[in-house]
Amino acid sequence: MLLLMAAGYGYPASSQFHSQDEFGNLKFGYSNINSAKHEHGNTYGGVAGGYQYVDANGVLQSVSYVADGLGFRTVDSRLPVAPAVPEAEPLVQAPAPVFEGKQIPDTPEVAAAKAEFQKTFDEAVAAGGDWD
Secondary structure, three states, rough: OOOOOOOOOOOOOOOEEEEEOOOOEEEEEEEEOEEEEEEEEOOOEEEEEEEEEOOOOOEEEEEEEEEEOOEEEEOOOOOOOOOOOOOOOOOOOOOOOOOOOOOOOOOHHHHHHHHHHHHHHHHHHOOOOOOO
């Protein structure tokens, strides 16, 4: 009986890359058993990329980002997420209220003030005031 055993070396699974052209565009990244990163940039200074890693609790965390003329924007699994906003009740257009009551009579003071104003106005018109 012949027993053959092959002894092999265990290499960690990892890779990396980098490329750049004469215009300033670039790409690079790496990956290994615990984390990964990739990024690409352009001639105008814009950069986009992301990275991932396994945190101390064994949870995969992911971050994606863009930095360009519009600023820095990110999507991050570590950021808190707001609760869902409940749907608002639809608005009901109620009919406008209509006043159906009687006119309130003037008090004696208001009636006297109106009469005095009318008398003064009539005198001004009789004196030749131009009201056009």
